Amino acid sequence: MLQQIYPAALHEYxxxxxxxxxxxxxxxxxxxxxxxxxxxxxxxxYANVTVAGDELDSAGFLVNFAIIKQLIHDRFxxxxxxxxxxxxxxxxxxxxxxxxxxxxxxxxxxQQYLDGMVNRPQCIQxxxxxxxxxxxxxxxxxxxxSDAS
Numbered sequence: 001m002l003q004q005i006y007p008a009a010l011h012e013y014x015x016x017x018x019x020x021x022x023x024x025x026x027x028x029x030x031x032x033x034x035x036x037x038x039x040x041x042x043x044x045x046y047a048n049v050t051v052a053g054d055e056l057d058s059a060g061f062l063v064n065f066a067i068i069k070q071l072i073h074d075r076f077x078x079x080x081x082x083x084x085x086x087x088x089x090x091x092x093x094x095x096x097x098x099x100x101x102x103x104x105x106x107x108x109x110x111q112q113y114l115d116g117m118v119n120r121p122q123c124i125q126x127x128x129x130x131x132x133x134x135x136x137x138x139x140x141x142x143x144x145x146s147d148a149s
Contacts, residue, residue, distance in 0.1 A: 006048050009125040009139055013052035017121075019068040022046045023077040027097040030082075030090040040080075045102070046129040047072065049110055053121030062121050063114060071109050103128040103138035111140070 006018070026042035028034075049072075053062050081088055081097035087105045088097040095101060103126045110123045129135040 004048075006050075006125075006127045007137060009050055009052075011052050011124055013122070013124075014054045015052060015056070015062045015121075016124075017051045017062045017065070017068075019049045019051075019065050020047070021069040021073055023073050025076050025079050025081050027081040027102075029096050029098060031093075031096070043130050045076075047106060048125075048127040049106065049123060050125040050127075051110070051114065051121045052124050053119060055119040057117060057119045062119070063117065067113065068110060071113055072106055075109070099128055099130045099134065099136040100138070103136045107138050107140060 004020075022044055024042060024044050026040055028040045029037045032038065049068050051063055051068070056062055075084070081102065082090060084097075087095070087109075088101065089095045106128065107123050107126045110126075114121050114123060124139065126138045127135060128138070
């Protein structure tokens with residue numbers, strides 16, 4: 001993957017980790033308004049996941065880079081996203097496999113893993129490029145009273 005500068009998510013954590021990876025997947029958006037995207041087609045998605053935190057784990061990692069890639073790549077690479085019924089469906093717009101929903105889903109998968117870690121890192125941004133000219137950034141809203149900045 002070529003080096004790229006991503007928009008930065010503001011935070012006050014001591015550490016910030018960024019993992020770049022790509023995966024090939026097909027999808028379709030099951031509504032008339034999607035135009036050509038209503039037809040089955042594929043992309044090579046390029047993703048950047050940003051994880052931040054203040055404490056390292058027992059191996060000296062915020063989180064192992066390989067785990068971030070594995071969580072997403074192993075699940076979505078060379079798949080039809082619409083077939084992943086745990087993440088997507090064809091009846092609720094909030095679960096159509098659009099770039100926005102895929103970015104949010106990547107966040108949810110990564111954060112679920114991070115929630116089980118003793119050092120409690122946080123996924124603070126997912127950047128997902130669908131085509132050379134189109135991308136989406138998902139940044140979760142912070143809950144009131146959370147320790148995240």
